[in-house]
Amino acid sequence: MTIILGLESSCDETAAALVTSDRRILAHKLATQETEHSPYGGVVPEIAARAHVEALMPLVEAVFAEAKLTLADVDAIAATAGPGLIGGVMVGLVTGKALSLASGKPLVAVNHLEGHALSPRLAEPALEFPYLLLLVSGGHCQLLRVEGVGHYRRLATTIDDAAGEAFDKTAKLLGLGFPGGPAVEKTAASGDPRAVPLPRPLLGTSDPHFSFAGLKSAVMRAAQSGEWRVEDITASFQQAVIDCLVDRTRRALAASKNLSALVVAGGVAANQSVRSALEGLAAEHDLPFVAPPLWLCTDNAAMIGWAGAERFAAGMTDGLDFAARPRWPLDPDAEKARGAGVKA
Ligand code: KG4
Numbered sequence: 001m002t003i004i005l006g007l008e009s010s011c012d013e014t015a016a017a018l019v020t021s022d023r024r025i026l027a028h029k030l031a032t033q034e035t036e037h038s039p040y041g042g043v044v045p046e047i048a049a050r051a052h053v054e055a056l057m058p059l060v061e062a063v064f065a066e067a068k069l070t071l072a073d074v075d076a077i078a079a080t081a082g083p084g085l086i087g088g089v090m091v092g093l094v095t096g097k098a099l100s101l102a103s104g105k106p107l108v109a110v111n112h113l114e115g116h117a118l119s120p121r122l123a124e125p126a127l128e129f130p131y132l133l134l135l136v137s138g139g140h141c142q143l144l145r146v147e148g149v150g151h152y153r154r155l156a157t158t159i160d161d162a163a164g165e166a167f168d169k170t171a172k173l174l175g176l177g178f179p180g181g182p183a184v185e186k187t188a189a190s191g192d193p194r195a196v197p198l199p200r201p202l203l204g205t206s207d208p209h210f211s212f213a214g215l216k217s218a219v220m221r222a223a224q225s226g227e228w229r230v231e232d233i234t235a236s237f238q239q240a241v242i243d244c245l246v247d248r249t250r251r252a253l254a255a256s257k258n259l260s261a262l263v264v265a266g267g268v269a270a271n272q273s274v275r276s277a278l279e280g281l282a283a284e285h286d287l288p289f290v291a292p293p294l295w296l297c298t299d300n301a302a303m304i305g306w307a308g309a310e311r312f313a314a315g316m317t318d319g320l321d322f323a324a325r326p327r328w329p330l331d332p333d334a335e336k337a338r339g340a341g342v343k344a
């Protein structure tokens with residue numbers, strides 16, 4: 001049994017956790033930066049980096065205190081090394097390196113997306129490779145065949161916005177506040193998902209990818225028309241996103257063989273309607289459905305500690321010269337999506 005300290009600071013959550021290789025979360029702490037960023041309706045990178053500097057070490061001390069352990073008790077230190085807002089990533093990675101140097105314990109540089117991708121295995125011991133993963137977060141919307149630790153085949157990605165980004169932008173333009181996903185879900189609960197006619201970009205196409213930019217523009221037009229209740233716009237928007245996610249995932253399932261499960265992870269996986277739609281899709285294909293508990297879907301350090309534990313067990317540690325990466329695809333061999341903008 002090994003104990004890993006996990007550090008996360010790639011976006012607007014600062015987090016530390018102590019996780020064991022036998023799936024025990026000894027302690028996990030998280031500081032959100034909601035108050036810092038909410039006046040701007042989105043994450044301001046410079047503010048985020050400063051807030052990570054202030055929050056991270058107290059959280060590290062707090063998890064050790066809660067678990068009644070010290071740095072001497074851990075086997076490795078896992079820190080998110082990208083992708084994400086580079087200032088924040090550097091805060092966590094440099095902290096990880098300093099702790100590694102001070103303790104003589106190895107550093108594991110973790111890809112944040114790998115943290116999301118392997119988090120279902122922390123929650124569900126029976127989950128075996130290979131599984132089909134729908135990774136839906138604020139920065140990414142991808143379908144991945146997870147073949148093993150460090151082995152990911154990207155089957156689809158978004159050619160424009162990520163799903164979480166669409167939730168956040170919809171919330172912002174409807175004045176629902178920040179972060180947008182939970183606010184949209186809450187408002188949608190009292191709306192009619194069939195009320196507002198909205199497009200489902202790329203639905204039914206043989207192309208494997210996702211697109212949400214056109215949906216976002218349609219939501220803006222619906223809001224500006226003054227014709228619809230906010231509840232109905234959010235419910236219809238959420239349904240359109242779900243229809244796209246389910247359609248694209250169904251296509252990937254049809255093209256994949258020997259899967260052990262359909263798995264969803266990332267912040268948007270905290271959405272109950274998204275979870276139940278995907279659960280239905282898995283049942284259609286006689287596949288188990290795995291979704292981590294809600295708190296493990298949104299950014300946290302337990303998933304980084306767990307990815308660190310999986311990598312450490314496979315002998316994958318990193319040197320202190322490992323550089324922070326603003327971009328870091330899980331599948332380096334994936335082709336650029338046709339029509340893709342700047343996002344990978
Ligand atoms: O994984 P995550 O915490 O951070 C990134 O790595 O991006 O995902 C954050 C995203 C945000 O866009 C947020 O609005 C969305 O996940 N999200 C949700 C919900 N909770 C968080 N989207 C829809 N419904 C939710 N309940």
Ligand code: ZN
Binds near residue numbers: 116
């Ligand atoms: Zn994330």
